[in-house]
Amino acid sequence: MCVPEIRGNEWDYVKECLDSNWVSSVGAFVDRFEGAVANYVGTKHAVATVSGTAALHIALLVAGVQPNDEVLVPTLSFIAPANAIRYVGAWPVFIDAEPIHWQMDPVKVQGFLENECRSQGGSLINRTTGRRVKAILPVHILGHPCNMDPILEVADRYELITIEDATESLGAQYKKRMVGNLGQIACFSFNGNKLITTGGGGMIVTDNQAWAERARYLTTQAKDDPIEYFHSEIGYNYRLTNIQAAMGVAQMEQIENFIKRKTKIARIYEEAFRGIEAITLMPTRTCTTPVHWLYTVLLDEVSTLEDRKDFVRTLNDQGIGARPLWHTLHDLPPYADSQAFQIENGIRLYERGISLPSSVGLSEQDQQQCINIVLASLRR
Numbered sequence: 120m121c122v123p124e125i126r127g128n129e130w131d132y133v134k135e136c137l138d139s140n141w142v143s144s145v146g147a148f149v150d151r152f153e154g155a156v157a158n159y160v161g162t163k164h165a166v167a168t169v170s171g172t173a174a175l176h177i178a179l180l181v182a183g184v185q186p187n188d189e190v191l192v193p194t195l196s197f198i199a200p201a202n203a204i205r206y207v208g209a210w211p212v213f214i215d216a217e218p219i220h221w222q223m224d225p226v227k228v229q230g231f232l233e234n235e236c237r238s239q240g241g242s243l244i245n246r247t248t249g250r251r252v253k254a255i256l257p258v259h260i261l262g263h264p265c266n267m268d269p270i271l272e273v274a275d276r277y278e279l280i281t282i283e284d285a286t287e288s289l290g291a292q293y294k295k296r297m298v299g300n301l302g303q304i305a306c307f308s309f310n311g312n313k314l315i316t317t318g319g320g321g322m323i324v325t326d327n328q329a330w331a332e333r334a335r336y337l338t339t340q341a342k343d344d345p346i347e348y349f350h351s352e353i354g355y356n357y358r359l360t361n362i363q364a365a366m367g368v369a370q371m372e373q374i375e376n377f378i379k380r381k382t383k384i385a386r387i388y389e390e391a392f393r394g395i396e397a398i399t400l401m402p403t404r405t406c407t408t409p410v411h412w413l414y415t416v417l418l419d420e421v422s423t424l425e426d427r428k429d430f431v432r433t434l435n436d437q438g439i440g441a442r443p444l445w446h447t448l449h450d451l452p453p454y455a456d457s458q459a460f461q462i463e464n465g466i467r468l469y470e471r472g473i474s475l476p477s478s479v480g481l482s483e484q485d486q487q488q489c490i491n492i493v494l495a496s497l498r499r
């Protein structure tokens with residue numbers, strides 16, 4: 120669905136690492152990659168990590184999320200942000216998706232904070248659980264930004280930290296500002312299927328120097344001294360290697376072309392499916408410029424989960440790498456004890472959503488074949 124595109128300086132830069140022996144977690148390419156991402160997103164700092172999940176884990180720690188705190192997170196998302204919340208001993212509170220734009224619903228974020236919580240001693244307390252609500256973790260899914268202004272407004276009102284999971288949306292813009300530069304701290308992923316890839320990898324970005332320094336410290340085993348093995352805290356081995364960063368630098372050089380290709384792929388799908396009653400097209404919010412990471416459509420309103428499963432199977436049987444949207448998180452076994460607030464839309468989106476091949480290198484001929492098979496399968 121999203122095959123890596125390795126046609127730039129990746130081989131040369133990786134060779135430079137191998138030739139110079141700078142293969143591990145320090146090196147010029149790590150610095151260059153951090154600089155390139157910070158510069159692109161417009162934040163003062165960037166800290167490279169082994170994965171997007173590790174980035175989320177550390178972002179929550181440096182933002183001061185404590186065991187037994189609560190963090191609002193969308194139920195319609197890949198599972199990593201919810202897991203990262205549990206890694207720090209905090210609890211997710213699952214928020215529904217918007218019916219039209221599929222992202223975390225700001226109206227429900229506000230509804231939860233206003234109606235389900237009370238202020239006490241300078242903190243916001245969830246009336247049901249008695250726990251402190253500490254942060255909001257919006258996830259910009261599928262290459263499209265969340266509606267951030269109302270989320271940031273309510274976060275500000277209740278003094279909550281906003282941690283963006285921008286792993287799927289590097290390069291997307293909300294009101295002409297890059298995602299990752301909207302909250303106080305944000306995370307990206309460079310997993311193999313992402314817009315740019317380092318094989319595996321992630322990045323924390325922030326304007327907060329103290330947080331960036333602490334993220335660097337925690338990701339390097341909380342090493343206090345460059346020579347003596349003195350550690351005053353428990354740290355993590357979460358740094359990206361120079362080899363991976365070399366690939367990242369080469370990928371960043373091509374990001375604008377990658378976005379252009381993804382946008383073209385989305386246009387072609389849109390034109391092919393416009394007017395087809397059985398398909399709801401992927402929406403774009405007017406004040407945003409998405410990067411169309413993964414083009415996704417919905418089957419019609421009356422289709423069931425079984426219809427959608429059949430449809431994905433039919434496409435897969437014909438060699439089309441289609442996938443469903445993620446199972447909603449609030450009703451997965453690890454989250455049975457977590458609170459879910461007024462979830463209605465997320466489940467239906469999961470039941471109806473299908474992501475289609477969206478690789479940067481997808482040829483127009485292959486895309487047309489994919490469209491033909493989708494249309495023929497709809498008529499079955």
Ligand SMILES: Cc1ncc(COP(=O)(O)O)c(C=O)c1O
Nearest residue numbers: 170171172197199286308309310
């Ligand atoms: C929304 C979201 N958050 C976090 C991650 C985790 O990133 P990684 O796979 O690099 O750990 C991913 C994807 O992989 C994701 O899609």
